[in-house]
Amino acid sequence: MIGRLIIGDIRPSTPDFEHPAKATVGSQVSVRADVFKDGHEKLAVFVKWCSDAEGDWRSVRMTPVANDRWEGFICPQTLGLHSFEIIAGTDRYATWRNEVLIKYEAGQNIDVELIEGSLMLGEACLWDASATMADAAEPVKTRLESGIRAGIAEFFESHMSFDDETSSTQLKLWVDRPAASYGAWYEFFPRSEGGFGGATLRLDAIAKMGFDIVYLPPIHPIGKVERKGRNNTIIAGPDDPGSPWAIAGHTDIHADLGTFDDFDRFVERANDLGMEIALDYALQCAADHPWLVSHPDWFHHRPDGTIKFAENPPKKYQDIYPINFWPPSNDARIELWAECKQILEFWMSHGVRIFRVDNPHTKPLAFWEWLIAEIHAIDPGVIFLAEAFTRPKMMAQLAQVGFSQSYTYFTWRTKKKHITSYFDEVARGRASDYMRPNFWPNTPDILSGPLRNGGPGAFKQRLVLAATGSSAYGIYSGYELCENEPASDDNEEYLHSEKYEIKHRDWD
């Protein structure tokens, strides 16, 4: 049977009500719900909430907004999972007070109403007021005033009990540190500075530009087998570095970039400058990644005995092997997922708490749901940015299963009406309860229309739009140089891949 009161459409929430909505420490959260019952009585509505770790339940009164919608504010002070529910019931005192005042003002006899009020105040142990109200020798006005005077409503509010108390289901709220929703990101290839030594020296300039987060594309050894050359040619020349995303070891550092000590000094210097380092978490392997030998069961096999490399027909990525996250053996799956978790723990032990996740939409949602929860159990301050430019339902679902931030369609929203409706959607749409936008005016490989055709003015305009349209935004390596040479007339990509190697020198 449904409750005496109806409590519905509770926000913030996820569509499945099983995954948490999101908030950040110290920010006010508006909790809203439809609350109503039959008839015309007045209701009292509360949001009851706590940090799951602390179990410190407390209540906040909600107020009616319009059309049976109620709102109350909570302000979580600790990281991690919180719970909340809506509690509502009929406010007998407010109902009585409202009706007796209307009748009194209409000149109607209120003798019985005064006795009813006296009984209610008596039950609440407000003896003096109760006695005055019941005293027929007193003038009606005096009796009424003793039942509605200042303090009585407040008393009932703080001693509320209901005949018809109704609770909503319990909802979950995940509370992140502020960097999960706020920050300026700067992408940076350490190779362009000759490795972590030079990169560390660049950090001052990056900090001076006002960035909060320095994001590094993969810093790992790059596969040699099937390595690609410039502009996606099949055969690499002897000096071609290959694609950093053709990873030959997820817990190693590319020899060209330096040692772990160099990396640790780089992280430390960034922190000293008030910045954080974000690493790329790209779960895919070069042909000579050790997993292909140690765990061939983690990959897709073909009837000719080969392991399947990445394809998006007719495109082929011979230097990259996708992982099979649902291998036939469940033991293999458990081992694989645990190994993926180990990678994150490894880099967390080197001071990294932000990960930009490459192509999460090509890995199972169940994997992300498991992985992010596991990592948050170790450190609830770890932040995951989903690099998914894919279909809108998938992007929202990735946020629902746990990603802290999401890439968006901002890059392709260029007309006033599309900008207006898209900004409105990310700020106030259904998904805004759990999906946080991170606006980037360009991507590493896509030179979008306004940048390609607009020159430095367009670069500045798009940066301002990104920075003011979302509390998190970022730029890719080279953006501040306004690089806008396309690969060809009908190609959205940049002219050549060595741009990553030259741009910072130009900038000096």
Added chain:
Amino acid sequence: MIGRLIIGDIRPSTPDFEHPAKATVGSQVSVRADVFKDGHEKLAVFVKWCSDAEGDWRSVRMTPVANDRWEGFICPQTLGLHSFEIIAGTDRYATWRNEVLIKYEAGQNIDVELIEGSLMLGEACLWDASATMADAAEPVKTRLESGIRAGIAEFFESHMSFDDETSSTQLKLWVDRPAASYGAWYEFFPRSEGGFGGATLRLDAIAKMGFDIVYLPPIHPIGKVERKGRNNTIIAGPDDPGSPWAIAGHTDIHADLGTFDDFDRFVERANDLGMEIALDYALQCAADHPWLVSHPDWFHHRPDGTIKFAENPPKKYQDIYPINFWPPSNDARIELWAECKQILEFWMSHGVRIFRVDNPHTKPLAFWEWLIAEIHAIDPGVIFLAEAFTRPKMMAQLAQVGFSQSYTYFTWRTKKKHITSYFDEVARGRASDYMRPNFWPNTPDILSGPLRNGGPGAFKQRLVLAATGSSAYGIYSGYELCENEPASDDNEEYLHSEKYEIKHRDWD
């Protein structure tokens, strides 16, 4: 852990997913859902459904609409509760077929793809095609064609099995007879024709006007104690009939109107003319209703020993006593609710299967949820129209707990932009899955703006809007006479209550 595939936002559905959405027998129902998974593989999606009474589960293939939204059509043929769920999995054959064709057209080598296809067809026992595909002596084109020729896709479609089959939660669909969503209603006071004898003679004229349902305001004995006079005066004159809603016995017929035999003949004649009778179900009592003596615990008591009559301060309805649907004793509640159900069963035994429910929003939603389910267990063809002109959330919730049809705000939607957005809302809004509008241009007491000021043209225009804007619509007694004299300049009510007694004579 969430499923291998994601299935979400299933429609038709109610917001709480516990109450059923609605459909009618023989009508096509569009079932829609978001279905997607990681990566780029092709999916197969089905809606599986059955009548709960018959358990006749069957499957219909769904097709992609746009942006991961899928749609399939079902057409229930029996009354009552149905169940449905979405089943989805990766379509290995379609995925293979799509990729091999792209590669073949791009001139790539497809030897391994042909072996993969051959193995898949072999697993499906399509031996001939499998052998041809594996035969390296045959030209590639021949081998490919044997794997994609007509019939193979259909074979896989009808023998679909999935490694990653994922089911949604099971949803409910309540299937009504067509009159639940379709029909022209005509309100009619038998008293205006001198009782059921005269009323029976009027039925031909009503049928000729094209109506499907003849709705009667309460036909029960009217209370004598505290009876109201004309225009809400406190004291009734000796010939004043009182308000028919001041009911003095819910299973009796007012002596002025005739006997049960007269009523039965009236119902029979209406049925012969292809019409149905709808009765008013108004759960409230006159001061001399037998329940006030037999079950005083079903009412609200005041400290002065009186039973509380109806009020909406400062308005008082001294001739009507509201029922307390949550009396302090649970046994009393069970007895009361059962008695309310008995009233419906009583009139059902006299051939009535449609009830217009007076003011349902002032009775508990839990009561309606229970009552409608109980009645539908006896006869799933009984139809309940909710007369609630109240807050939108409550109106939708009444529909969610079981009402077949709902009064709407149509009466007050008079400007083009409001008409457009409201028609769109009732036809396509979230609530349209379970809330069916019934449009009435007037109400028994409210003479809305366009009718009051517009004359016969306005009456015709509003009727056409009602009849074309919703598949169910109705008019109150007197509408066809274009009665539009207001009670006073600042009053939306009609001039005098005897209009009910005179209009049909004027019409002849």
